[in-house]
Each structure stands twice: as C-alpha cells, then as structure tokens.
Amino acid sequence: MAEPKNSIIEVKALAVGYGSKVVAKNINLSLEPSVLCGIVGVNGIGKSTLLRTLANFQPKLGGEIEIQNKSLEKYTPSDLAQKLSVVLTEQPTSKNLTVQELITLGRQPYTNWIGTLTSADKMHIQKSMEAFLLEELRNTKCHELSDGQLQRVLIARAMAQDTPLILLDEPTTHLDLYHKVQILKLLQQLAHKSQKTIVFTTHEIDLAIQLCDKILILDGDTNPFGDPCELIEQKHFEQLFPSEMVQFDTKTGSFKVNK
Amino acid sequence: MHTPKSYRFSFVLIFVALLLAWLLNISSGSVAIPFGATLSSLFGRPVDIASWQYIIWEYRIPKAFTAILVGGGLSLSGLLMQTLFRNPLAGPFVLGISSGASLGAALLLMGTSLLTGLTSIAFLSDISLAIAASVGSFLVLLVVMLVAQRIKDTMALLIIGLMFGSITSALVSVLAYFSSAESLQRFIFWSFGSVGDLSSEQVLLLGGIVLLGTLLSILSIKALNAFLLGENYALSLGVSLKKSRLLIIIATGLLAGGITAFAGPIAFVGLAVPHLTRQIFDTMEHRILIPAVFLYGAILMLLCDTLAQLPNTANVLPINAITSLVGAPVVIWLLVRKRKMMF
Numbered sequence: 001m002a003e004p005k006n007s008i009i010e011v012k013a014l015a016v017g018y019g020s021k022v023v024a025k026n027i028n029l030s031l032e033p034s035v036l037c038g039i040v041g042v043n044g045i046g047k048s049t050l051l052r053t054l055a056n057f058q059p060k061l062g063g064e065i066e067i068q069n070k071s072l073e074k075y076t077p078s079d080l081a082q083k084l085s086v087v088l089t090e091q092p093t094s095k096n097l098t099v100q101e102l103i104t105l106g107r108q109p110y111t112n113w114i115g116t117l118t119s120a121d122k123m124h125i126q127k128s129m130e131a132f133l134l135e136e137l138r139n140t141k142c143h144e145l146s147d148g149q150l151q152r153v154l155i156a157r158a159m160a161q162d163t164p165l166i167l168l169d170e171p172t173t174h175l176d177l178y179h180k181v182q183i184l185k186l187l188q189q190l191a192h193k194s195q196k197t198i199v200f201t202t203h204e205i206d207l208a209i210q211l212c213d214k215i216l217i218l219d220g221d222t223n224p225f226g227d228p229c230e231l232i233e234q235k236h237f238e239q240l241f242p243s244e245m246v247q248f249d250t251k252t253g254s255f256k257v258n259k
Numbered sequence: 260m261h262t263p264k265s266y267r268f269s270f271v272l273i274f275v276a277l278l279l280a281w282l283l284n285i286s287s288g289s290v291a292i293p294f295g296a297t298l299s300s301l302f303g304r305p306v307d308i309a310s311w312q313y314i315i316w317e318y319r320i321p322k323a324f325t326a327i328l329v330g331g332g333l334s335l336s337g338l339l340m341q342t343l344f345r346n347p348l349a350g351p352f353v354l355g356i357s358s359g360a361s362l363g364a365a366l367l368l369m370g371t372s373l374l375t376g377l378t379s380i381a382f383l384s385d386i387s388l389a390i391a392a393s394v395g396s397f398l399v400l401l402v403v404m405l406v407a408q409r410i411k412d413t414m415a416l417l418i419i420g421l422m423f424g425s426i427t428s429a430l431v432s433v434l435a436y437f438s439s440a441e442s443l444q445r446f447i448f449w450s451f452g453s454v455g456d457l458s459s460e461q462v463l464l465l466g467g468i469v470l471l472g473t474l475l476s477i478l479s480i481k482a483l484n485a486f487l488l489g490e491n492y493a494l495s496l497g498v499s500l501k502k503s504r505l506l507i508i509i510a511t512g513l514l515a516g517g518i519t520a521f522a523g524p525i526a527f528v529g530l531a532v533p534h535l536t537r538q539i540f541d542t543m544e545h546r547i548l549i550p551a552v553f554l555y556g557a558i559l560m561l562l563c564d565t566l567a568q569l570p571n572t573a574n575v576l577p578i579n580a581i582t583s584l585v586g587a588p589v590v591i592w593l594l595v596r597k598r599k600m601m602f
Contacts, residue, residue, distance in 0.1 A: 055495060056494075057491055057494065057495075077494065077497045077498070077499055078497035079497075080497065081495060081496050081497030082497075084495070085495060086491070086492070086495045088489075088491055088492065090489055090491065091489075092487065092488045092489060092492070093345045093486070093487055093488060093489045094342075094345075094487040094488075094543055096537075096543050097487060097543045098542075101542070101543060101544060102488070105484060105485060105487070105488060105492075105496065106496075108481055108484070108485055108496045108497065108498075109496060109497045111481070113478070113481065114477075114480055114481070114546060115480060115481050115484065115546060161496070
C-alpha cells in the first residue's frame with residue numbers, strides 16, 4: 001500500500017453500476033503522483049461506468065473512493081473541481097467555441113464570480129496550449145478541428161484545470177495509430193513532467209502496456225491491478241479474450257489473431 | 260482568444276447605433292414633428308406647438324423605452340434558452356413560452372368573464388394580466404425543461420415546444436369561441452403585440468422585471484459558459500447544476516413572461532437576435548454576448564417599431580407582423596448560409 005501522505009486516489013472494494021444493477025465490483029487501485037494508469041477490459045465490462053463513478057457523476061454502489069485521503073462524497077462540487085478534471089467521450093455541446101475559449105473554461109474553478117482571468121490563469125492556459133501543440137490553432141473554432149486536434153484541445157482544457165488527478169474516457173478512440181500514440185505520449189509526458197496522476201480507459205492494450213506505469217484489468221472477477229510487466233508475468237492478459245480467437249504473446253506484449 | 264478589449268470598438272459602434280435608432284424612433288410617428296423640434300424638446304427647450312412636447316414626453320419616450328426593454332429582454336431570454344437547451348433554434352416563441360403566456364392572458368381576459376358571467380373586465384388590472392401571462396410562461400417553461408431532462412434529442416424538444424404551442428392555441432380558440440366580443444377584442448389586440456399604450460408606471464414595472472431578469476443572467480455567466488461544454492463537463496468544473504439551471508429558468512421566465520404580458524407575444528426576436536449578434540461578436544463568451552445581445556435586440560425592436568408606426572400616417576401595424584416579416588427571413592438566411600446553425 002502507498003504511503004497515505006502521497007496517495008492521490010485510493011479505491012477499495014469498489015462496486016459500480018446503475019441503481020441496483022452492479023456492473024463491476026471488487027475494484028481496487030491506489031495511485032501516487034506522476035503515474036499514468038490505463039484501465040483495460042472488454043466492451044461492456046464497466047470501464048466507463050467506473051470512470052463516471054470516480055468522477056462523481058454517479059453514486060458508487062459499495063466500497064470506498066478516496067481522493068487525497070478524503071472520501072469522494074465529502075468534497076463539495078467546487079472543491080472537487082480543483083482535485084479532478086475529466087475528458088469525456090461526449091463532444092462539447094457548442095463547437096462554435098474557439099480552442100482558446102474552450103481551454104479557458106478549464107480555469108473556472110479558480111476565477112471570481114464573473115470569470116475574470118488573473119495572470120496565473122493566463123499562464124496555465126498558455127502552458128496547456130504549448131504542451132498540447134495548440135498555439136497555432138488558438139483562434140480556430142472547434143468545428144474546424146480534426147478528431148485528433150479536438151482531443152488534444154479537450155485534454156489541454158483538463159490540464160488547464162490544474163488538478164492532481166485527470167480522468168479520461170477512451171481518449172484514443174476514432175484516431176489513427178499515429179494520433180493514438182501521439183495522445184498517449186503527451187499524456188505520459190504530462191504525468192511525468194507535471195506530476196499529474198492520469199487515469200484513462202482504453203482498448204489499445206498493446207500501447208497501454210508500453211506506455212503506462214500501472215494498468216487495471218477489468219475482467220469481471222478479481223480485476224488485477226499493477227505494473228504492466230507484473231501483469232504479463234502473472235498471465236492476466238491471456239484471460240482477457242477467448243483464447244480460440246486471439247492469443248497474448250508474452251514476449252512482445254501484444255495480441256495475435258489465431259489463423 | 261478575443262479578450263473583452265478587442266470588442267470595445269464594436270460596443271461603441273452598437274451603442275451609437277442604439278442612440279440613433281432611439282432618436283429615429285422618437286422623431287417619427289403618426290404626428291409629423293420636425294426633427295429639430297424633437298431635439299429641442301429632448302433638451303428641454305421650448306417647442307413651437309405645446310402638444311408636440313406632450314406627445315414626445317408622454318407617449319414616444321415611454322414607448323421607445325418599452326421597445327428597448329422588450330427587444331433587449333426577449334433577445335436575452337432567447338440567448339439563455341439557446342445555451343440552456345443546447346439548441347440554436349430555441350427561443351421564447353419556438354419553445355411555446357409565448358404560447359404559455361398567451362394562455363395565461365386568455366384565461367384571464369376571456370376565461371374570467373366566461374366563468375363568472377361578468378362582462379365587465381374593467382376591474383382587471385394590468386398587474387394581474389402580467390402575473391397571469393408570467394405564470395403561464397413559467398408553467399410551459401418548467402414542463403419543457405422536465406421533458407428536456409428526459410429527451411436528449413434537440414429536434415424532439417423543438418417539436419414538443421411546437422406541440423405545446425398548438426395545444427395552448429387550441430385552448431385559446433375554445434375560450435375565444437365562448438367569450439364575449441368585448442373580451443375577445445381585448446385579447447386579439449393584446450396578441451397583436453404593441454410597445455405603445457403603456458403608462459409610465461407600467462414601463463417602470465416592466466423595467467424592474469427586465470432588470471431583475473438581466474441581473475440573474477449576469478449572475479449565471481460562469482454557469483452559462485460551462486454549459487457550452489455540456490452538463491457533465493459543467494459538473495466537473497464545479498457548477499451546481501440544479502441551482503444554475505433554476506436561476507437561468509427564473510431569469511428566462513421573468514424576461515419572456517413579463518415582456519409577453521405587457522407587450523404581447525412578439526415573435527422571432529428571441530430566436531433571431533442571438534444569431535445576428537454573433538455575426539459581429541463572433542464569440543461564445545456570455546460576458547460579451549449578454550450585453551451585446553441586449554443592445555442588438557433593443558436596436559432591432561426600435562427599428563421594427565418605427566416601421567410599424569408607418570411614419571406620418573395614423574395607421575399602426577401590429578408589431579408582431581413586423582418582427583415576423585423581419586425575423587423569419589433572417590432565420591432562413593442564416594440556415595441557408597451556414598447550412599447548419601451553430602451555437
């Protein structure tokens with residue numbers, strides 16, 4: 001177990017779902033600063049439900065979630081907005097926002113009642129745009145951006161929110177291989193250079209194994225969590241998919257289709 | 260990003276335009292008063308004919324202020340609805356808010372005489388008309404909001420708004436069929452829409468309502484901006500959804516309901532003005548949009564009212580017809596030009 005002082009998020013015996021319907025249970029994880037953590041699992045196993053529960057969009061059905069050693073439910077919405085930020089699969093409602101306007105919204109938890117930007121706010125916005133290579137696009141409307149660019153904008157907005165924890169729901173779907181790698185590399189840099197703890201759900205298991213510091217596998221049973229190498233050694237990836245269709249190659253850390 | 264600074268010139272421009280529209284509105288009307296005499300009267304100097312002084316101060320100036328309040332307030336309520344319902348085609352008229360106000364007014368103007376058998380409606384004060392119309396619009400707004408919670412499809416929401424409009428107008432027709440000619444006439448004139456005929460006290464009351472609605476909108480600026488990302492993002496930014504939504508609904512109800520009560524159901528201003536405003540103020544930041552939309556709506560309403568007065572003739576066209584004639588083509592033009600209306 002992590003030192004209590006340095007824990008960003010601590011999840012114990014968590015059960016998530018809707019109403020009385022439990023989608024996934026027995027989830028445990030513990031993350032320190034500067035960690036990139038991927039959540040993998042087959043469709044419908046509850047990855048997004050877990051992420052939505054961690055973001056406090058829906059109530060948990062059991063267990064405990066602690067953010068910086070304080071129970072998630074004890075945070076007020078405005079306090080929580082300074083602890084965790086999100087990148088969702090849903091598109092922003094208004095795509096008429098410019099890149100800079102959208103990123104600026106990330107500073108809302110810190111601005112006064114009418115949203116005046118201080119020099120610190122402007123510095124955070126500038127740094128986020130630089131980190132996600134968006135300076136050239138700052139005055140571009142979001143509806144003019146490609147999927148990959150829009151994803152970078154949404155992540156930059158979360159970075160501008162300057163929270164120790166960032167949650168992302170499938171940040172790499174709809175992107176080609178190059179842009180998937182680009183996004184994940186940028187997330188890794190953000191985690192390591194800016195001491196952020198980043199949790200994201202993904203279907204790119206090969207990439208997650210190569211880039212993540214920790215991985216949580218949702219398998220509907222024990223939900224193993226740990227270093228990618230440990231999980232490979234313990235043969236947890238083999239059980240992820242039916243073995244007559246795809247097999248996990250322990251040496252390369254990737255899946256092969258059975259011919 | 261466009262900082263508020265870069266719009267300073269546009270704001271100066273639009274303010275000058277408002278002043279000019281106001282002067283034009285005041286100097287034209289059924290009685291031809293020379294422009295020079297209008298100016299003299301405004302600056303408190305004596306004018307040739309005493310009745311001019313009276314017309315300008317007692318009739319035209321209150322009317323011009325009503326036009327500013329009506330145009331600005333309706334446009335602002337349209338902006339709030341477009342952001343709240345995530346829908347570029349939302350507006351007090353489309354969502355059935357105006358129909359709700361009509362039903363409230365119809366129940367009061369025609370229903371009371373029907374139910375109580377009282378043919379005299381002289382005792383009905385304008386305050387009660389304002390309250391009835393406001394309550395009607397609030398109720399429709401609440402129902403639409405409840406439906407919007409369950410239905411995420413924006414097109415479906417618009418159609419539901421239109422259906423509410425149909426239901427209320429059907430109820431109004433039933434009421435009209437059974438009511439006396441006198442009360443029917445009073446309702447018909449109300450439904451034509453007018454920014455004249457308001458006493459100074461009524462203008463003051465309307466001003467208070469619009470001021471309150473505007474203040475609530477200003478308090479909601481951060482929440483409105485956050486809603487541009489969607490509700491979940493707004494939640495993650497620390498916005499209290501229920502509180503902000505309620506605040507915005509109250510502001511919208513006050514603006515749309517109060518104005519409809521005094522000036523009648525005025526079409527298209529609430530829908531069209533936010534889009535027209537974005538042709539000049541190309542931003543989504545509500546700190547800029549709220550004042551800009553208010554000023555723009557005020558200018559448009561002053562111009563429409565000037566047109567409706569048919570300068571130098573005794574005829575006055577229904578203002579509702581003018582705003583529709585101006586507003587509907589604008590909406591079509593925007594849709595055709597941009598193909599998809601963006602908000």
